[in-house]
Amino acid sequence: xxxxxxxxxxxxxxxxxxxxxxxxxxxxxxxxxxxxxxxxxxxxxxxxxxxxxxxxxxxxxxxxxxxxxxxxxxxxxxxxxxxxxxxxxxxxxx
Numbered sequence: 001x002x003x004x005x006x007x008x009x010x011x012x013x014x015x016x017x018x019x020x021x022x023x024x025x026x027x028x029x030x031x032x033x034x035x036x037x038x039x040x041x042x043x044x045x046x047x048x049x050x051x052x053x054x055x056x057x058x059x060x061x062x063x064x065x066x067x068x069x070x071x072x073x074x075x076x077x078x079x080x081x082x083x084x085x086x087x088x089x090x091x092x093x094x
Contacts, residue, residue, distance in 0.1 A: 047054040
């Protein structure tokens with residue numbers, strides 16, 4: 001992957017006439033080093049979780065099986081008729 005990025009960078013700099021070479025691994029290492037300076041957690045809400053007057057999102061209920069319909073007991077259809085209904089029709093010879 002890095003070889004491909006280097007090849008694309010070299011091709012684009014050769015086409016544009018610039019001789020500036022950008023080092024992607026150096027940029028990735030710098031970003032990784034700077035990410036260690038970020039705080040581990042951030043304060044999402046200033047409200048106390050133990051406060052009973054704190055506002056919360058409403059709770060809703062949606063059934064996971066609501067479109068289900070029971071199909072039993074169902075009388076079995078004759079298999080010959082069902083099979084003939086789905087088989088392709090024979091081609092007629094001309």
